Amino acid sequence: MKYYYGQARISVAKVIQRGLGNADGVYTFNGAGLELMQYARSRGLRTVMEQTIAPMEIERQLLAEEQKIFPGWQEPEPDDEYVRAYIAREQAEWCEADVILCGSEFVREGIAACGGPVERCVVVPYGLAKNHFGSVPTRSPHNGPLRVLTVGAVGLRKGSPYVLEAAKLLKGRASFRMVGPLGFTTKINDNLSGHIELVGPVPRASIxxxxxxxxxxxxxxxxxxxxTVTYEALANGLPVICTPNTGSIVRDGIEGAILCQIKI
Structure with missing residues (x-):
């Protein structure tokens, strides 16, 4: 966090030093554009900020709760001066933005919960380029357990403990596969690998x-x-099971299922 906080300020300073030329506005991302938006507003330019994830304050609250439920999965992040500075920076950016773009309603609700200017928030779901994937793969019927895939860094934020609990509950009826980086203790990895196929990170070309x-x-x-991985799954013809916090475009009972309660 210390490194990111420092780099954001350095990068913005370089942009300001070069100047904005004939631009009539700036587009920034949360945590990376406070000084740039202040600079732009002082010159009468329009400011647009993209909140790429729920506010840091919300994220840390949610992870702190999960660490109590699943101790040992990952080390708690320190509540140091840089974290507090980042939270304050993010909230200051909202005040400088004419428009705050949110990838999902969950993000917008997070800004509202932190007392942010929700009236300036606009929800714009993400998407995929048309050439991102080829045609939807043809799936032949197969005998055996249901095949369940999860893609992303394995950890608390992605809800990995719940995937493990589901794999235990559905043992013999469903096969689970996780694709993504692993960063846990040997004990956690052994527990996961006893119930889930752990592939680890793979090149995008093979996903x-x-x-x-x-x-x-x-x-x-x-x-x-x-x-965005939920968009990729939909583009590949898969039904998606996720939570409201995943921020997907999935509609419950249509493209998949929304788990409003994930305690198993």
Whole structure:
């Protein structure tokens, strides 16, 4: 956090030093544009900020709750001066933005919960480029358990403990696969690998092979902006099971299922 906080300020200072030329506005991202928006507003330019994930204050609250439920999954992040400075910076950016773009209603609600200017928030879901994937893979019927895929960094924020609990509950009836970086203790990894196929990180070029393997995509995230991997799963013809906090465009009972309660 210390590094990111410092780099954001350095990068913005370089942009301001170069000047904005004939620009009539600036587009920034949360945590990275406070001084730039202040500079732009002082010159009468329009300011647009994209809140890429729910506010840091909300994220830390949610993770603190999960760490109590699932101790040992990951070390609590320190509540130091840099974290508090980042939270204050993020909230100051809202005050400088003419428009705050939110990838999901969950993000907008997070800003509202922190006392932010929700009247300036506009929800604009993300999407995928048309050439991002090829045609939807043809899936042949297969005998055996249901195939459940999760893609993303394995950890508390992505709801990985709930994937593990589901795998235990559905043992013999469903096969679970996790694709993404692992960063846990040997004990946690051993527990996961006893019930879930842990693939680890893969090149983007091969991710579609995993979508083709799956019958269902599962992402019970605790905090996101709008998880683009859910769009990728939909583009590959998979029903998606996720939480409201995942920030997806999935409609309950249509493209998949929304888990409003993920305690198992």
């Amino acid at each position: 579609q092979d995993h979508f083709a393997w799956a019958d269902i995509f599962l992402l019970p995230s605790l905090c996101e902006g709008s998880a």
